[in-house]
Amino acid sequence: MNMSSNIPARDAQPVQTASVHSRPALELQNASVVFGSGANAVTALTPTNLKMERGDFLALVGPSGCGKSTILKLVSNLLQPSEGLVLVGGKEARAKELRIGMAFQNPTMLPWLTIEQNVMMPLKIVSPFKETYRQDKTGAFRDRVHALLAQVGLKDFAQHYPWQLSGGMLQRSNLCRALVHEPDLLLLDEPFGALDQFTREELWQIMQDLYLDRKPTVLLVTHDLREAGYLANRICVMSARPGRIISDEPVNIPQPRDIGMIYSPAFVEMTQNLRELIAQVRST
Amino acid sequence: MTDTQRIRFLSTSLIVGFFLAWEVLCILLNVSDLVLPRPSEILVTMWTRFPVLWPHILQTLYSTLVGFSLGVVIGVTLGVLVGTSKIAYAVAYPLLVGFSSIPKVAVVPIFVLWFGSGTTPAVLTAMVICVFPIVVNIATGLATTEPELEDVLKTLGASKTEILWNVGLPRAMPYFFASLKVAITLSFVGAVLSETVASNMGIGNVMMTASSNFQVSLVFAGLIILALMGVALYAVFSLLERRVTGWATRGNDIAVT
Numbered sequence A: 001m002n003m004s005s006n007i008p009a010r011d012a013q014p015v016q017t018a019s020v021h022s023r024p025a026l027e028l029q030n031a032s033v034v035f036g037s038g039a040n041a042v043t044a045l046t047p048t049n050l051k052m053e054r055g056d057f058l059a060l061v062g063p064s065g066c067g068k069s070t071i072l073k074l075v076s077n078l079l080q081p082s083e084g085l086v087l088v089g090g091k092e093a094r095a096k097e098l099r100i101g102m103a104f105q106n107p108t109m110l111p112w113l114t115i116e117q118n119v120m121m122p123l124k125i126v127s128p129f130k131e132t133y134r135q136d137k138t139g140a141f142r143d144r145v146h147a148l149l150a151q152v153g154l155k156d157f158a159q160h161y162p163w164q165l166s167g168g169m170l171q172r173s174n175l176c177r178a179l180v181h182e183p184d185l186l187l188l189d190e191p192f193g194a195l196d197q198f199t200r201e202e203l204w205q206i207m208q209d210l211y212l213d214r215k216p217t218v219l220l221v222t223h224d225l226r227e228a229g230y231l232a233n234r235i236c237v238m239s240a241r242p243g244r245i246i247s248d249e250p251v252n253i254p255q256p257r258d259i260g261m262i263y264s265p266a267f268v269e270m271t272q273n274l275r276e277l278i279a280q281v282r283s284t
Numbered sequence B: 001m002t003d004t005q006r007i008r009f010l011s012t013s014l015i016v017g018f019f020l021a022w023e024v025l026c027i028l029l030n031v032s033d034l035v036l037p038r039p040s041e042i043l044v045t046m047w048t049r050f051p052v053l054w055p056h057i058l059q060t061l062y063s064t065l066v067g068f069s070l071g072v073v074i075g076v077t078l079g080v081l082v083g084t085s086k087i088a089y090a091v092a093y094p095l096l097v098g099f100s101s102i103p104k105v106a107v108v109p110i111f112v113l114w115f116g117s118g119t120t121p122a123v124l125t126a127m128v129i130c131v132f133p134i135v136v137n138i139a140t141g142l143a144t145t146e147p148e149l150e151d152v153l154k155t156l157g158a159s160k161t162e163i164l165w166n167v168g169l170p171r172a173m174p175y176f177f178a179s180l181k182v183a184i185t186l187s188f189v190g191a192v193l194s195e196t197v198a199s200n201m202g203i204g205n206v207m208m209t210a211s212s213n214f215q216v217s218l219v220f221a222g223l224i225i226l227a228l229m230g231v232a233l234y235a236v237f238s239l240l241e242r243r244v245t246g247w248a249t250r251g252n253d254i255a256v257t
């Protein structure tokens, strides 16, 4: 199946941007994850291979429990592979070769900090921002945080505490926190899940602008096939638990993409195909 | 009248009523002031003897606060050491619980033995008695930190110290301040106790001396001063607690015990 065949490919961009950096941004080499041992061992991820060049925007879709979050945790070094290798920027994940921004599936704002302070946290921890954190936290950094919050419609909530925000608002702050330190590698775990369709489409456009602006490498986990098709230039489908990647296809639609595009017949057909594929792997 | 106002009014009335009943019953039943002096007599004694009592009040306060401060420093240090490592926490917990259930009064004679009587055993008693609740609370606060909160910093490549400063310690603050309220009260009890047996200063000592001289209303004056000091110390720290850790009682993410 080639999802791109039905899309009018005007000046289709090369999917895997020929990078000046020869090393891929991300590489899983037969990486697997097994929780526990012996009789109650749970395989969260069967040996998986995945490679992302710098500047790739990859969407990872698949049934619940198939190991998508597990892959993100491997890349961000929250988990170590039971077997195989996880290379980030050509080095093992723990070397932190690339600057990582991660939006977790459940927004985990620190409850004792305001939204502003929460979003600013990466600037306090990550070089080169942390070196000037003391001077800039009330100046340049604050402005940057406020600009981001304004972009996602949370301008008036900077001084609020997490418990004063709704689930969707927390998710938007979560996204800001993942972006604030301009990461090279962005890991997004269903970042738009708890939002209404309009806010979601709005954030897709913001996301696309941010991506085209700086071209970070993005690994997006989502259940929304339109989201995957609209944002990504590559879609990987995972099989049901224990998961592995069963399909890896480019999306050959030039960017920037217009939001109206997701209602075009060609796009609908592409998502239909994906949908059927996932329906198949769920039932087997 | 709001609920809080009503509650305030009722508790004030209860306190006033208690002393009134005490006064009236003493008069009606003709109780000798060698057994139970009337509140009005106690008040007069407090007033007339205040210049003599004042240095003792300061002394008790001094022993309490110095001992308490030492206890906090030691308690926080031990708590952080124990709480940051899951293994250390599991290993040390039984020992800590064991220590904290010893009646700390029992250490007074030991301190007197080592340091003679006076301020030193009072300070040390105040210290020893308040260390364990602080250690246990800090360690529990740290050890029960949600891994998800730490993950936020881990993905950013934060060091262990950065995680401790930005997640562990703030997360443990409600536990810490809850333990301070308990600790200051315990320190106060410890200091007074040590004064009663091994000092020639402090309210504890005043009460002991007065009792052996049958100055009954002075004994009771001391008691009331102690009560007032205890309430004041507790109030200061619960105010501080509310100021610093409001997020824990307003949010529902994290339950505080």
Ligand SMILES: Nc1ncnc2c1ncn2[C@@H]1O[C@H](COP(=O)(O)OP(=O)(O)OP(=O)(O)O)[C@@H](O)[C@H]1O
Pocket: A035, A036, A042, A043, A044, A045, A063, A064, A065, A066, A067, A068, A069, A070, A071, A105, A241
């Ligand atoms: N800490 C853990 N201990 C044991 N098993 C785990 C643990 N974390 C995840 N798993 C298992 O690993 C599998 C994959 O989990 P993962 O969170 O990666 O799924 P997912 O693809 O992100 O699902 P969803 O779409 O529902 O978020 C699940 O079946 C889960 O039961």
Ligand SMILES: [Mg+2]
Pocket: A068, A069, A070, A105, A189
């Ligand atoms: Mg998940």
